[in-house]
Amino acid sequence: MQMTMIEALNNALALELERDERVVVLGQDIGINGGVFRVTEHLQKKFGEKRVFDTPLSESAIIGSATGMSIYGLRPVAEIQFAGFLFVCMNQLVSQAARIRFRSGGAFTCPMVVRAPYGGGVRTPELHSDSLEGVFLQTPGLKVVVPATPPDAKGLLAAAIADPDPVLFLENIKLYRSFRQDTPEDHYLIPLGKAKTLQEGTDVSIFAYGAMVQVALEGARQAQQELGASIEIIDLRTVWPLDEEAIVASVEKTGRAIVVHEAPRAGGVGAEVTAIINEHCLYSLLKPVERVTGYDTPYPVPGQEDYYLPSPAKVLAAIRRAMEP
Amino acid sequence: MAIQQSEPGMMAPYQILDTEGNLVGEMPDLSPERLLFLYRSMQLGRAYSNKIIALQRQGRATTFGSLGGQEATAVGLAAPMQPQDWLATSYREIASLFVRGVPLPTVTYSFRGFTHPDWPAESRCLPIQIVIGTQMLHAVGLAMAAKIAGDPVVAVGVCGDGATSEGDFNEALNFAGVFQAPVVLVVQNNGWAISVPRHRQSAVATLAARGAGFGVPSRLVDGNDILAVYAVMQQAIENARAGHGPMLVETLTYRIGAHTTADDPTRYRDAAEVEAWRAKDPIVRFQRFLVQRNLLDEEQDRRIVEEVEEEVNEAVRIAEAMDPPAPDGFFDWMFAELSPRLQEQRADLLRFVDRDRQGGR
Numbered sequence: 001m002q003m004t005m006i007e008a009l010n011n012a013l014a015l016e017l018e019r020d021e022r023v024v025v026l027g028q029d030i031g032i033n034g035g036v037f038r039v040t041e042h043l044q045k046k047f048g049e050k051r052v053f054d055t056p057l058s059e060s061a062i063i064g065s066a067t068g069m070s071i072y073g074l075r076p077v078a079e080i081q082f083a084g085f086l087f088v089c090m091n092q093l094v095s096q097a098a099r100i101r102f103r104s105g106g107a108f109t110c111p112m113v114v115r116a117p118y119g120g121g122v123r124t125p126e127l128h129s130d131s132l133e134g135v136f137l138q139t140p141g142l143k144v145v146v147p148a149t150p151p152d153a154k155g156l157l158a159a160a161i162a163d164p165d166p167v168l169f170l171e172n173i174k175l176y177r178s179f180r181q182d183t184p185e186d187h188y189l190i191p192l193g194k195a196k197t198l199q200e201g202t203d204v205s206i207f208a209y210g211a212m213v214q215v216a217l218e219g220a221r222q223a224q225q226e227l228g229a230s231i232e233i234i235d236l237r238t239v240w241p242l243d244e245e246a247i248v249a250s251v252e253k254t255g256r257a258i259v260v261h262e263a264p265r266a267g268g269v270g271a272e273v274t275a276i277i278n279e280h281c282l283y284s285l286l287k288p289v290e291r292v293t294g295y296d297t298p299y300p301v302p303g304q305e306d307y308y309l310p311s312p313a314k315v316l317a318a319i320r321r322a323m324e325p
Numbered sequence: 326m327a328i329q330q331s332e333p334g335m336m337a338p339y340q341i342l343d344t345e346g347n348l349v350g351e352m353p354d355l356s357p358e359r360l361l362f363l364y365r366s367m368q369l370g371r372a373y374s375n376k377i378i379a380l381q382r383q384g385r386a387t388t389f390g391s392l393g394g395q396e397a398t399a400v401g402l403a404a405p406m407q408p409q410d411w412l413a414t415s416y417r418e419i420a421s422l423f424v425r426g427v428p429l430p431t432v433t434y435s436f437r438g439f440t441h442p443d444w445p446a447e448s449r450c451l452p453i454q455i456v457i458g459t460q461m462l463h464a465v466g467l468a469m470a471a472k473i474a475g476d477p478v479v480a481v482g483v484c485g486d487g488a489t490s491e492g493d494f495n496e497a498l499n500f501a502g503v504f505q506a507p508v509v510l511v512v513q514n515n516g517w518a519i520s521v522p523r524h525r526q527s528a529v530a531t532l533a534a535r536g537a538g539f540g541v542p543s544r545l546v547d548g549n550d551i552l553a554v555y556a557v558m559q560q561a562i563e564n565a566r567a568g569h570g571p572m573l574v575e576t577l578t579y580r581i582g583a584h585t586t587a588d589d590p591t592r593y594r595d596a597a598e599v600e601a602w603r604a605k606d607p608i609v610r611f612q613r614f615l616v617q618r619n620l621l622d623e624e625q626d627r628r629i630v631e632e633v634e635e636e637v638n639e640a641v642r643i644a645e646a647m648d649p650p651a652p653d654g655f656f657d658w659m660f661a662e663l664s665p666r667l668q669e670q671r672a673d674l675l676r677f678v679d680r681d682r683q684g685g686r
Binding site: 024050051055056058060061064065066067068069070071072073074091092095096101102103104105106107108109140141143163164165193241242244245 | 463
């Protein structure tokens with residue numbers, strides 16, 4: 001069935017609520033309002049207020065109480081209305097949820113999912129567009145997943161809910177309704193920690209995730225036309241832990257690598273992918289690794305955000321540099 | 326029109342025993358055996374605290390927060406709980422964990438600086454919380470889950486007076502009230518958050534009064550009166566179990582010792598204040614009561630003190646006889662399954678451990 005990412009996520013949540021009575025969904029405006037983006041539409045009506053419920057406007061308490069619920073044995077799926085508000089609950093997410101297994105020597109676990117919309121290009125107020133995934137690369141105990149398509153969103157969310165450990169599930173706002181894709185209606189899982197090769201190529205490897213997959217595909221199409229370059233595109237899908245095997249195998253084949261993400265450049269996914277390449281296949285490289293990313297500034301105001309975001313033109317320029325003799 | 330001023334802070338702490346051990350309130354329904362169990366648990370908490378502090382001085386234990394003077398609260402809050410109930414504490418309620426059946430050697434091993442491989446999940450006690458106030462939300466979440474599951478289970482969360490200034494404490498009370506969670510939130514007010522006195526945490530007259538702002542009923546209790554703490558906690562716990570929602574309990578007590586073994590309280594508080602509180606010692610008070618009631622004599626008392634000291638010494642022997650965890654032990658509990666990256670890091674560490682064992686080559 002053709003679904004938008006919103007519909008695919010809604011479908012995944014409905015299926016998991018149906019399949020597993022331990023699953024509960026909580027957050028701000030997720031009940032009768034169906035979530036500010038309608039990801040949870042109709043869920044409260046269908047599954048009742050006991051399992052799908054609105055909370056006070058209180059991010060730390062959403063994550064802290066969900067931590068307690070998951071220790072008890074439930075499988076909470078908590079929504080933080082925008083990823084920029086994760087800063088408000090960093091303590092509960094980073095120093096609590098992510099450490100329960102570690103702290104208790106495995107006696108207690110925290111199988112919860114934190115969903116949060118992120119990403120730019122939709123003219124939002126401040127802190128509604130920020131990409132925070134880089135912050136969580138230094139959060140041991142937490143997995144970070146970013147789907148790029150509707151069918152991936154559904155299978156990855158199901159896998160995140162089934163996962164015995166906490167998962168941060170970042171949903172790109174621009175992708176929510178930008179296109180439909182054929183998405184199976186039945187339950188299925190896409191394994192966490194595995195990248196997906198979208199397009200095979202021999203000259204340059206591009207690693208992207210979320211909305212940047214579309215940007216990378218367009219940049220690659222132009223490079224193919226203008227330079228005749230053969231570009232391999234890999235959707236990382238899980239940005240922590242990274243699929244190192246897929247990254248290394250691709251770079252060993254192409255000898256050139258570009259990482260594309262919206263988040264600031266410093267210390268992020270791009271830096272980590274570059275370090276992985278340095279550690280495992282430096283001598284396969286023909287050119288330095290390129291990073292096409294947001295800048296090391298706050299995410300700009302709506303009138304200027306298009307300058308901040310990676311674009312096909314910026315990707316094409318990076319491919320050109322990589323392909324220079 | 327005159328505005329009615331309410332004075333929610335102006336309540337007297339609930340007391341059953343006065344400082345001399347005289348019965349001044351309604352005696353809770355406790356058998357002589359149970360009364361002696363409470364007494365013994367308080368003595369055990371004190372002996373344990375003294376022992377670990379001594380071990381820390383000898384370099385045999387890590388930093389430890391003293392429990393002395395707060396035994397009535399720690400024991401009294403845990404004793405009325407049922408086995409199916411959950412407890413989330415800070416680091417100053419170790420005596421509560423013992424009441425709930427957490428073995429002494431397990432806790433002692435952690436004060437050697439190791440994670441015990443066998444924390445008793447069935448005790449339904451979360452490991453001690455170091456970050457101030459965060460456990461209160463875990464208690465609320467546990468209680469919300471119990472309510473969702475329809476289980477007759479109550480959660481108890483405990484923090485200190487300093488924690489009431491944290492956002493999480495306030496958010497926990499708010500969630501508890503909105504969801505009518507079967508939770509009892511306890512503030513163990515020992516007068517000091519390291520060096521900052523209680524009156525610098527909040528301008529409100531009592532911390533119990535904080536409940537009113539969240540629609541959560543509250544009680545103020547003499548925290549050095551084991552019977553009062555027990556009675557109030559039992560009522561709060563069973564009230565929550567019966568579906569009547571959360572309660573906030575403030576216990577007024579005093580930290581006789583230092584904040585931790587790394588603290589020197591003579592820098593910030595008067596000896597006279599400490600001495601005044603020593604005179605209200607919760608163990609002495611309960612001992613007087615038990616003696617008055619002919620439930621305890623000198624000989625029996627001496628035996629209890631010897632027994633708990635031996636129990637503590639035995640726990641230390643067991644914990645010190647345990648092997649340290651493997652050098653790569655801290656990789657054990659990262660995830661249900663270790664990622665290839667973590668497996669690689671673990672193998673890398675072990676290569677260094679092997680080299681060290683072979684003389685550092």
